[in-house]
Amino acid sequence: MSTARVPRAKILCELCHDRKAIMKRPKNLQKICKECFYHVFETEIHNTIIDANLFQRGEKVAIGASGGKDSTVLASVLKTLNERYDYGLELVLLSIDEGIVGYRDDSLATVKRNQKQYDMHLEIVSYKDLFKWSMDEIVACAGVRSSCTYCGVMRRQALDRGATKLGISHVVTGHNADDMAETVLMNLLRGDTGRLEKSVNILTESSGSPVKRSKPFKYTYQKEIVLYAHYKKLDYFSTECTYAPEAFRGTARVLLKNLEAVRPSCIIDIIRSGEQLKLRPKKQRMRVSAVAQEVEVKRDGSVSLKPESSNTCERCGYLSNNRICQACFLLEGLEKNRAKVLIEGGNTAIAGAAKITRELEALSF
Amino acid sequence: MTNKQARNMSEIGQTCRRCKNEEAVLISRKEPFCGACFVHFIRGKQRKSMMSDDFKVKYGAKEKEITKVLLSLSCGSSSLVLLDSVVSMLKEQAIQHRSRQGFELVVAIIDTPSQQTLKPKEFIQKFKESVETSNLSVKFKIFEMNSMNISKDEIQTLKIDTAFQLDVLPSEIEGDSMTLTELLDQFSSKSTKQDFASAITRKLCFGMAKSLDCGFVLLGHSMTRLAVEVLSLTVRGRGSEIGDALHDGEVSSESGLRVIYPLRDVLLSEIEQYIRVQNLTHLVPLESPEYPKRLLRNSSIDEMIWDYFKDVGTNYAEVVSTVVKIGDKLTSVEVGNPCKICGELVADDPSHWLRKITVNEPFCDETVSVQSPDSSRSKPSSDEVHQTICYACIVNMVIEPADQAQWPRKTSFESDVLEEYIIDDDD
Ligand code: SF4
Ligand SMILES: [Zn+2]
Numbered sequence: 103m104s105t106a107r108v109p110r111a112k113i114l115c116e117l118c119h120d121r122k123a124i125m126k127r128p129k130n131l132q133k134i135c136k137e138c139f140y141h142v143f144e145t146e147i148h149n150t151i152i153d154a155n156l157f158q159r160g161e162k163v164a165i166g167a168s169g170g171k172d173s174t175v176l177a178s179v180l181k182t183l184n185e186r187y188d189y190g191l192e193l194v195l196l197s198i199d200e201g202i203v204g205y206r207d208d209s210l211a212t213v214k215r216n217q218k219q220y221d222m223h224l225e226i227v228s229y230k231d232l233f234k235w236s237m238d239e240i241v242a243c244a245g246v247r248s249s250c251t252y253c254g255v256m257r258r259q260a261l262d263r264g265a266t267k268l269g270i271s272h273v274v275t276g277h278n279a280d281d282m283a284e285t286v287l288m289n290l291l292r293g294d295t296g297r298l299e300k301s302v303n304i305l306t307e308s309s310g311s312p313v314k315r316s317k318p319f320k321y322t323y324q325k326e327i328v329l330y331a332h333y334k335k336l337d338y339f340s341t342e343c344t345y346a347p348e349a350f351r352g353t354a355r356v357l358l359k360n361l362e363a364v365r366p367s368c369i370i371d372i373i374r375s376g377e378q379l380k381l382r383p384k385k386q387r388m389r390v391s392a393v394a395q396e397v398e399v400k401r402d403g404s405v406s407l408k409p410e411s412s413n414t415c416e417r418c419g420y421l422s423n424n425r426i427c428q429a430c431f432l433l434e435g436l437e438k439n440r441a442k443v444l445i446e447g448g449n450t451a452i453a454g455a456a457k458i459t460r461e462l463e464a465l466s467f
Numbered sequence: 468m469t470n471k472q473a474r475n476m477s478e479i480g481q482t483c484r485r486c487k488n489e490e491a492v493l494i495s496r497k498e499p500f501c502g503a504c505f506v507h508f509i510r511g512k513q514r515k516s517m518m519s520d521d522f523k524v525k526y527g528a529k530e531k532e533i534t535k536v537l538l539s540l541s542c543g544s545s546s547l548v549l550l551d552s553v554v555s556m557l558k559e560q561a562i563q564h565r566s567r568q569g570f571e572l573v574v575a576i577i578d579t580p581s582q583q584t585l586k587p588k589e590f591i592q593k594f595k596e597s598v599e600t601s602n603l604s605v606k607f608k609i610f611e612m613n614s615m616n617i618s619k620d621e622i623q624t625l626k627i628d629t630a631f632q633l634d635v636l637p638s639e640i641e642g643d644s645m646t647l648t649e650l651l652d653q654f655s656s657k658s659t660k661q662d663f664a665s666a667i668t669r670k671l672c673f674g675m676a677k678s679l680d681c682g683f684v685l686l687g688h689s690m691t692r693l694a695v696e697v698l699s700l701t702v703r704g705r706g707s708e709i710g711d712a713l714h715d716g717e718v719s720s721e722s723g724l725r726v727i728y729p730l731r732d733v734l735l736s737e738i739e740q741y742i743r744v745q746n747l748t749h750l751v752p753l754e755s756p757e758y759p760k761r762l763l764r765n766s767s768i769d770e771m772i773w774d775y776f777k778d779v780g781t782n783y784a785e786v787v788s789t790v791v792k793i794g795d796k797l798t799s800v801e802v803g804n805p806c807k808i809c810g811e812l813v814a815d816d817p818s819h820w821l822r823k824i825t826v827n828e829p830f831c832d833e834t835v836s837v838q839s840p841d842s843s844r845s846k847p848s849s850d851e852v853h854q855t856i857c858y859a860c861i862v863n864m865v866i867e868p869a870d871q872a873q874w875p876r877k878t879s880f881e882s883d884v885l886e887e888y889i890i891d892d893d894d
């Protein structure tokens with residue numbers, strides 16, 4: 103973060119004109135002091151929450167906690183705001199144990215420390231318990247290339263189930279402004295009419311699901327989240343998942359980083375545009391088929407797809423428009439594959455990675 | 468790349484798939500073409516977008532009833548291809564209908580200081596040497612951007628405050644007038660300059676169409692250029708303008724004017740191939756494939772997006788067409804007040820939106836502990852009346868070191884004012 107520092111001393115904060123400026127604010131390059139930074143950072147998130155009417159008094163809210171910087175800062179800020187403005191929320195940490203040795207076991211240790219630091223209840227839902235498969239086992243069987251596809255489908259279900267188990271109907275996640283802007287660009291580049299208008303929704307709710315998702319960091323810059331964690335000395339885990347493939351970053355992310363370097367406001371500018379993108383009404387627009395397409399898995403593994411009706415999976419009881427849900431569908435394929443690998447002794451898995459994604463896309467969930 | 472491709476083709480000696488006779492000289496969309504068939508293919512796309520009765524030969528039509536069409540010529544490669552194609556259409560009509568043509572063509576050039584290598588006069592002369600137009604009704608008009616002086620009383624000071632609101636004050640300029648270039652030079656950011664320049668050029672182009680009595684405006688944007696436009700408008704916070712900027716048809720801010728992009732289906736690489744095949748390279752130098760990469764820091768938003776599409780590589784045509792298609796499905800703001808700077812319609816209050824997500828107040832202990840959630844947001848004081856400004860223009864103003872700029876009172880150009888600056892090139 104060397105660029106965020108102001109090299110010479112004795113520059114006064116542009117907001118309070120009193121304390122020494124210690125940073126250039128990534129969002130607008132304002133030179134400000136630490137106190138003013140905390141103030142604007144937290145107040146902007148508070149404004150976002152109030153403006154979107156995100157929380158109800160007495161609501162129990164689960165924070166999707168991975169131990170990474172986004173969710174750690176989210177837990178810290180929500181705790182602060184809940185106390186400062188008396189939201190009356192009961193905050194709980196909800197973590198997913200994907201079963202990735204060397205990554206998740208360490209980051210879960212971070213979440214456990216966070217639990218003590220923030221004094222919140224922590225619930226851990228593991229893939230192994232829920233689906234009888236850990237990510238390590240899935241990767242061993244299906245190859246590394248489709249890891250995030252499996253992981254994303256399972257995470258969504260795991261978060262829902264974890265929340266339901268705790269009697270919670272609202273999960274907040276650490277998606278930030280950079281993620282939102284990237285989604286807008288991706289949806290344009292992919293020509294995704296089904297998602298375009300919803301690219302920057304702060305709240306995703308579906309008629310069938312009992313659990314809604316929201317993103318209080320919608321307008322918060324990733325760089326500011328890092329700075330906040332840094333100055334507040336928050337305890338987070340910064341190693342990346344061993345399976346995160348380079349290609350997953352996508353070209354849109356690179357473009358966005360370049361744009362941000364010449365015009366820092368562009369992240370917010372893109373979100374502003376995203377909020378204004380409206381499709382022309384078309385008589386025979388195939389709404390249903392447009393919505394029910396491929397599964398979009400974000401790098402953190404969350405999935406933005408929501409089932410349209412409230413049918414359930416005949417195998418696990420989870421919401422699904424099909425006979426079986428996405429997770430069960432994927433796992434069924436894995437079971438077959440495992441049997442095949444055992445018999446033939448070869449690794450047919452990697453070639454199947456693209457195929458499985460295509461099959462998922464074809465299924466209308 | 469296209470050069471090499473063309474060479475490879477003739478070396479291989481494939482036959483053109485259209486005429487099944489000539490040797491192919493290039494490959495476009497995976498198909499081998501001979502020169503003549505390729506030119507026919509591209510012109511076909513232009514003809515298709517101008518198929519309506521407006522452009523057909525009408526026997527016995529009075530002079531008033533003949534469609535007048537303005538073609539905006541930037542002297543770049545795309546608008547040159549458009550001009551060549553439209554002129555060929557007029558020639559065909561003249562041959563088929565005994566010297567009649569379906570519409571009158573006015574070629575308008577806005578001469579900006581930073582233009583291509585050839586000055587408009589030279590460009591027109593060289594074009595006429597290459598393409599016969601003397602028997603056709605084609606007029607060339609030049610508007611020299613800096614010939615127009617905007618007088619002091621037509622200018623005002625726009626000032627943006629910390630609440631992102633716009634105040635309008637009397638002008639503070641030193642001389643008694645300003646040129647358009649001087650207006651643009653007030654802004655230090657390259658992207659901002661380009662943003663305002665494109666708004667001004669668009670307005671000038673529409674203004675010229677009106678003062679020259681043209682009901683149609685032809686713009687030479689290629690598919691690639693339109694894709695850049697979609698992303699660029701998005702990145703500049705002008706997402707709500709995409710629909711209007713991309714549709715063929717009426718421009719919502721300029722009643723009555725209809726805009727057509729006849730090359731919206733043609734890739735930039737195909738524009739360049741057309742220019743080579745038609746031997747027009749002496750009019751526009753084509754970028755060599757080894758063109759050195761721009762330095763990131765010195766790039767504008769548009770330039771970075773161009774580079775992005777160049778780097779997409781093999782999927783390039785697909786991505787470009789996808790982006791244009793989705794852009795064409797978008798709507799624009801239809802009711803609202805015009806922005807005092809760029810003239811685009813504004814439907815909501817962007818300063819309010821910005822205030823909500825960008826807090827500009829310092830930390831002090833009392834405010835934080837005492838305030839209730841609602842009062843912590845600064846509300847616009849309702850007794851003050853602020854001027855309409857669009858989101859993108861707020862950003863343009865805010866990122867500048869100076870919080871104010873001199874700007875014309877009117878955001879569009881009145882045709883009678885423009886008239887006196889338009890130069891006829893018909894010697
Ligand atoms: S990168 Fe994220 S989604 Fe992909 S395997 Fe790792 S944890 Fe799962
Ligand atoms: Zn300060």
Ligand SMILES: [Zn+2]
Pocket residue numbers: 415416417418419420426427428429430431
């Ligand atoms: Zn199931």
Ligand SMILES: [Zn+2]
Pocket residue numbers: 483484485486487488489500501502503504505
């Ligand atoms: Zn041919």
Ligand SMILES: [Zn+2]
Pocket residue numbers: 806807808809810811856857858859860861
């Ligand atoms: Zn504007």
